[in-house]
Amino acid sequence: MNFxxxxxVFFRVNIAGELAYRMNFLFSFFxxxxxxxxxxxxxxxIFSYTDSLNGWRPNEILALVxxxxxxxxxxxVAILPGMQQLTESVRDGTFDFTLTKPEDAQLIVSxxxxxVWKIIDVFLGLAILIIALVRLGGSIGGLQAVEFLAxxxxxxxxxxxxxxxxxxxxxxxxxxxxxxxxxxSVYHAGRWPLSLYPDWLRYGLIFIIPVAFATxxxxxxxxSRLNWVTxxxxxxxxxxxxxxSRAFWKFGLRHYSGASA
Amino acid sequence: xxxxxxxxLQQFKTTFASMFQxxxxxxxxxxxxxxxxxxxxxxxxxxxxxxxGSVGDYTTGAxxxxxxxxxxxxxxxxxxxxWDYEWRIRDGTLSFALLKPVHPIHSFIADNLMTKAxxxxxxxxxxxxxxxxxxxxxxxxxxxxxxxxxxxxxxxFVRFLLEWTLAQAAFxxxxxxxxxxxxxxxxxxxxxxxxxxxxxxxxxxIAAKILPLYWTVGxxxxxxxxxxxxxxxxxxxxxxxxxxxVTFSLSRVVFKLGVKAYSAVGQ
Numbered sequence: 001m002n003f004x005x006x007x008x009v010f011f012r013v014n015i016a017g018e019l020a021y022r023m024n025f026l027f028s029f030f031x032x033x034x035x036x037x038x039x040x041x042x043x044x045x046i047f048s049y050t051d052s053l054n055g056w057r058p059n060e061i062l063a064l065v066x067x068x069x070x071x072x073x074x075x076x077v078a079i080l081p082g083m084q085q086l087t088e089s090v091r092d093g094t095f096d097f098t099l100t101k102p103e104d105a106q107l108i109v110s111x112x113x114x115x116v117w118k119i120i121d122v123f124l125g126l127a128i129l130i131i132a133l134v135r136l137g138g139s140i141g142g143l144q145a146v147e148f149l150a151x152x153x154x155x156x157x158x159x160x161x162x163x164x165x166x167x168x169x170x171x172x173x174x175x176x177x178x179x180x181x182x183x184x185s186v187y188h189a190g191r192w193p194l195s196l197y198p199d200w201l202r203y204g205l206i207f208i209i210p211v212a213f214a215t216x217x218x219x220x221x222x223x224s225r226l227n228w229v230t231x232x233x234x235x236x237x238x239x240x241x242x243x244x245s246r247a248f249w250k251f252g253l254r255h256y257s258g259a260s261a
Numbered sequence: 262x263x264x265x266x267x268x269x270l271q272q273f274k275t276t277f278a279s280m281f282q283x284x285x286x287x288x289x290x291x292x293x294x295x296x297x298x299x300x301x302x303x304x305x306x307x308x309x310x311x312x313x314g315s316v317g318d319y320t321t322g323a324x325x326x327x328x329x330x331x332x333x334x335x336x337x338x339x340x341x342x343x344w345d346y347e348w349r350i351r352d353g354t355l356s357f358a359l360l361k362p363v364h365p366i367h368s369f370i371a372d373n374l375m376t377k378a379x380x381x382x383x384x385x386x387x388x389x390x391x392x393x394x395x396x397x398x399x400x401x402x403x404x405x406x407x408x409x410x411x412x413x414x415x416x417x418f419v420r421f422l423l424e425w426t427l428a429q430a431a432f433x434x435x436x437x438x439x440x441x442x443x444x445x446x447x448x449x450x451x452x453x454x455x456x457x458x459x460x461x462x463x464x465x466x467i468a469a470k471i472l473p474l475y476w477t478v479g480x481x482x483x484x485x486x487x488x489x490x491x492x493x494x495x496x497x498x499x500x501x502x503x504x505x506x507v508t509f510s511l512s513r514v515v516f517k518l519g520v521k522a523y524s525a526v527g528q
Binding site: 023030031034038045048049050052053178181182185191 | 300312
């Protein structure tokens with residue numbers, strides 16, 4: 001399939017580029033492990049005083065931390081680099097070359113850049129998640145597992161669409177380098193259950209900057225806290241947002257007149 | 262002296278102008294500054310409510326005021342030296358600054374002060390709004406206010422000189438990201454930003470009181486909250502004064518060594 005072939009090619013190119021900076025792997029690894037270690041220390045302090053946080057047991061929060069790191073890794077590996085590249089290339093004019101290529105421009109933008117070393121976060125997140133799952137043991141059935149995977153996918157699509165909409169604004173605003181950081185600047189909030197926050201903050205994390213879909217909702221599915229209505233709503237939101245972001249992208253493209261020429 | 266005053270005024274103007282140029286960056290920064298303490302405020306309030314209204318010597322209302330005061334103290338004392346310095350070495354502009362007849366630290370101080378002059382009032386308004394939204398409990402006696410002012414100023418200078426010293430690492434390696442993150446995480450834990458120091462494990466408390474980090478953020482915060490006795494406050498000011506001397510001397514020595522070791526990059 002053409003799509004997979006392109007992904008493979010771009011992946012190889014990115015790996016080859018990054019292998020010139022092998023020490024970056026060590027530094028990246030060190031930073032990720034440290035970040036996680038301090039997160040776990042924080043959790044240990046909190047759970048030395050209580051054994052449940054608004055009904056969430058320590059191992060359930062641990063699963064949340066795992067998903068937080070996993071999805072954070074996915075964003076930094078697969079979503080953010082491409083979008084950053086897009087906003088830069090709109091500003092300096094090199095986006096014109098992307099448009100001349102025979103493939104769909106959105107596809108090329110989305111897969112041409114990969115944050116190779118941040119894949120560490122994905123693996124660390126998976127490791128934490130597996131530890132949490134083993135410790136949660138028998139309380140998770142097949143249905144929850146399926147729901148969890150579906151919500152992870154849903155969350156990724158929502159985050160991708162959100163980033164695409166932000167990056168598309170570059171066609172009008174040109175200088176938007178900061179706009180992409182808005183998601184990660186509130187992503188911290190996704191390390192804790194949504195039910196902790198007051199209403200205004202919770203709705204903000206669902207409807208304005210959709211952090212909730214990335215971390216809390218998948219783990220709620222995993223720990224059977226999610227009802228069918230929310231599940232379907234999240235699924236519908238992903239479809240709507242994906243279609244809408246695609247339409248917005250095409251609308252933006254029509255507006256794009258080139259910065260270099 | 263007159264030249265120095267002029268330099269400060271000019272840097273004030275430049276910083277002021279660039280802040281209004283990058284308004285969106287200001288918004289992003291604000292979300293980040295408010296976000297972290299707000300999350301821990303919510304988490305500890307939840308723990309406290311679950312345990313019948315208090316954890317250790319903190320009630321739910323005290324947690325709210327602790328994290329809001331912490332947010333302001335942290336805001337007042339924080340610097341972005343460790344990132345800025347590395348950046349200026351990488352793009353070569355530090356080389357120009359080193360050629361000037363004045364010490365480059367002055368423009369960094371002026372930049373920091375002007376930025377705070379805009380950020381602190383904005384954040385204070387947000388903190389007050391949040392204090393009402395989350396029902397903060399805070400009563401402050403007069404001596405605390407009197408003691409708080411010098412403590413806060415000392416905290417600012419200790420932290421500035423400490424982070425200035427650490428920023429010099431960029432003279433030896435152009436890759437200080439990992440060092441920065443290690444420092445930042447230690448700061449998070451030891452300065453009381455994850456939880457008030459008295460709730461942390463005993464060994465962590467001891468480490469925090471030996472290192473300077475607690476004295477730049479946690480101590481001023483606890484002082485304003487009324488958690489510090491007058492004699493402990495005096496002791497704290499003494500510790501801050503010692504750290505001021507230490508960081509000042511260190512910053513001078515390390516800067517001299519760094520400039521010697523420095524070979525310029527960039528154009």
